[in-house]
Amino acid sequence: MHHWQIRDRTLPIGPRPLVMGIVNVTPDSFSDGGRFLQTDAAIAHALDLVRQGADILDIGGESTRPGSTPIPIEEELRRVLPVVQALAQQTQMPLSIDTSKADVAHACLAAGAHIVNDVTALADARMIAIAKQYQAGVILMHMQGTPQTMQEDPRYDNVVEDIARWLDERVRSVIAAGVVQDALVLDPGIGFGKRQAHNMELLVRLPELQRLGRPICLGASRKGFIGKITGRGVPESAAGSVAVVCWAMMKQAVQVLRVHDVAATRDAVMMMAALAEAKEQLLN
Numbered sequence: 001m002h003h004w005q006i007r008d009r010t011l012p013i014g015p016r017p018l019v020m021g022i023v024n025v026t027p028d029s030f031s032d033g034g035r036f037l038q039t040d041a042a043i044a045h046a047l048d049l050v051r052q053g054a055d056i057l058d059i060g061g062e063s064t065r066p067g068s069t070p071i072p073i074e075e076e077l078r079r080v081l082p083v084v085q086a087l088a089q090q091t092q093m094p095l096s097i098d099t100s101k102a103d104v105a106h107a108c109l110a111a112g113a114h115i116v117n118d119v120t121a122l123a124d125a126r127m128i129a130i131a132k133q134y135q136a137g138v139i140l141m142h143m144q145g146t147p148q149t150m151q152e153d154p155r156y157d158n159v160v161e162d163i164a165r166w167l168d169e170r171v172r173s174v175i176a177a178g179v180v181q182d183a184l185v186l187d188p189g190i191g192f193g194k195r196q197a198h199n200m201e202l203l204v205r206l207p208e209l210q211r212l213g214r215p216i217c218l219g220a221s222r223k224g225f226i227g228k229i230t231g232r233g234v235p236e237s238a239a240g241s242v243a244v245v246c247w248a249m250m251k252q253a254v255q256v257l258r259v260h261d262v263a264a265t266r267d268a269v270m271m272m273a274a275l276a277e278a279k280e281q282l283l284n
Helices: 039-052 073-090 102-110 125-134 159-176 196-204 206-212 224-230 238-250 262-283
Strands: 002-006 009-013 018-024 056-060 095-098 115-118 137-141 184-187 256-259
Touching (some): 018 039, 039 056, 039 073, 039 262, 073 095, 095 102, 102 125, 115 125, 137 159, 159 184, 159 206, 196 224, 196 238, 224 238, 238 256, 256 262
Parallel strands (some): 018 256, 056 095, 095 115, 137 184
Antiparallel strands (some): 002 009
């Protein structure tokens, strides 16, 4: 069991992982760019993810796909802030803002968001101050390089050990700056500055990250490495994505699942949990 402190509430995690539904308010995300760019469409999609069984909604207005370029703060706010404001009024669901910009995080937390999901792991000191101010939950993600450069030539001495060491150092730094440990969730950053072999080794060795002592968030949904294995395009990679979820649950290796296909993932999570419980009963 873990506990995740997100503003005025504590989310218990376990024995099953929490399902975080992705809401991309972007024209160019690799998975569903443009489908939910309009505010009304994004809100409707988010509420549908709630009906499908999401435990958290993750709203993002800037693509971080390989080779993507940053957008102005004003444009990112124009995309995400009305969505966060509306969802804070229409649902009690915990809301996460997927951003690396301090001004965007500040505005969305002020509007009712609970979590900052930052692919740069609070590299901007202002993000740390804002997370402290709102006592927000935080997802610290590992990325080698930037979205513009991360896939040019990623290299590791030992991918799991290197990432674990980096995340541990980042946790220590953020806590030293005043963010409480219970607010932190860690993401190894599947697909962010990793080759196919790196992604696969990370998945095989996921349990080793449990020694970091904080919940692990897995964001493998519809990633390119799945399509390379299955031969499916991104829109057809739901089954492969769910298979990764089942693998991680078999390994008891993750506590938060960041996914596009919420209904399918929820069903898989429930079934895997039921099988694990049945196994435990038979052994006893």
